[in-house]
Amino acid sequence: AQSVTQPDIHITVSEGASLELRCNYSYGATPYLFWYVQSPGQGLQLLLKYFSGDTLVQGIKGFEAEFKRSQSSFNLRKPSVHWSDAAEYFCAVGARRDDKIIFGKGTRLHILP
């Protein structure tokens, strides 16, 4: 069965510092992988996705993620965070045979001024 693990419930970084949010997945074949961001009271916004090809994926708002098959990981990175990046971040895995997406439990990002 598919599953997604985000080991960090909360992460706090200073504004301007680099960021890495961890994500590990379990899936029997090559999955679709996603990172979404959810701001308070708002819906989910897709940051980036990996379906195939280059394992380093560029997304919106300066985010990137790297698919590492050997580690079953899809970590999200940003070189310099902004106060507006404070939000909940969800990693998700989707099956190729259907359109279902399974979400991780999320990581809450806090930004220190």
Place this chain on the structure above:
Amino acid sequence: GAVVSQHPSRVICKSGTSVKIECRSLDFQATTMFWYRQFPKKSLMLMATSNEGSKATYEQGVEKDKFLINHASLTLSTLTVTSAHPEDSSFYICSAKGLAAETQYFGPGTRLLVL
């Protein structure tokens, strides 16, 4: 990008009443729509998948008679919470996907509070 709306954004109802939540794809035809439930400080749980003109497919543990899903057109799906109880209070989020699309687009969510 594609836009998905939900209505209402918030609803408060009395226990025992039914509540309908609408999910609309505004600028594309959504052949498949998904309904999720998000508990406070928790992840999203997929409730059901609906294809236009077909009966919804519910995930294990989701009561189909409790959560009625209708996907009557390519731009509209509705979720009706029947005989709502306080434990049904939650944040309900829909998403929509076009036939040739690889990505689901999410609505802003509906906050349901059952008193």
